Amino acid sequence: MPRFFFNITDGISVPDHAGRELADWHEAQHMAIHLAGRVIADNAQRMKLGEDWTMEVTNEAGLVLFRLDFHVSGSAAILGSHGTAEDPA
Secondary structure (H helix, E strand, C coil): CCEEEEEEECCCEECCCCCEECCCHHHHHHHHHHHHHHHHHHHCCCCCCCCEEEEEEECCCCCEEEEEEEECCCCCCCECCCCCECCCC
16 A cells, blocks of 8 residues: 655644555545644644644655645734734624
């Protein structure tokens, strides 16, 4: 079975040196979404407006097969005139 690597970048690079053996890129996509959900859940208290991170899924040759992009952005409802978060309630 082919091996896929799930590399995260959030200002610093966190390479996946071990990877996972999966049947194909479709299964790797499902795994990437699952892993991204765990990262979000584990870091929910620390994520702030304006933060972003990516997960690139590569094959054994190092070719990027697909990428998941995440960005925490506020809307006008919570951003004040200075572009900082305010309490809308």
